[in-house]
Amino acid sequence: MSRVCHKLEDFMRQRRIAREIALQVLYSLEVVEMEAGEAIELYWAHYEAPMDARPFSSLLIEGAWKHRDQIDSLIGGCSANWSIARMSKVDKSILRMAVFELCFCEDIPPKVTMNEAIDLGKVYGSENSGSFINGILDALYAKIHKKNDEQEIAPPPERSE
Known part of the structure; x- marks a missing residue:
């Protein structure tokens, strides 16, 4: 295996460890x-x-943690039958971390963020955490992209003279 591959593996391993620490x-x-x-x-x-x-x-x-109110609002808007208060602390913590990454860490591919969150849910959450987290993040990702697409094609605002 090349040196570049080893460095990439080390980088990804450190990111996984960092996410586990953040979850805790x-x-x-x-x-x-x-x-x-x-x-x-x-x-x-x-x-x-x-x-x-x-x-x-x-x-x-x-x-x-700093953006948790905004993040919780986004999560709540994508969880049809679950209020934030009803979610397990583990699932909520994973979702907050993932939504922060999706919204504020543009250098991380969204699919990486989502897969990492789902994996954390499977390891540290309940039997259904992985699919629960997947559903919410998929819905949020779709909303974010729909909003971004609409902004890109929206006509420019009219000037007031």
Whole structure:
């Protein structure tokens, strides 16, 4: 295997670890009231984490937590029979992280974000978490793309003179 492939594998592995850390910290923020930065520092103080994974996990945690009201609104708009309050803390944490990635991390392909979230749901969530997360993210992704497509083809606003 080439050196480039090994580096890519290492990069992807670090991203997976970062997402797992972010899930744990976001979950803890659901249980214990504290600031995201404080929760991150507590995690670093008590658990070993690769240095390469820390910046991305911190970005996910801080971003998802900072924008959680906006993110929760997007999730709620795509979950027909489930309010945010009814969702499990694990599923909610995974969804918040994934929606943050979809909306704020343009360098990450949406399909990667969605697949990673589904995989996390299968590993850490309930028996149905993977399909539940998949359904919500698919609906959200479709809404985002429909909105973007409409903006691209929308006529320019009229000038007021």
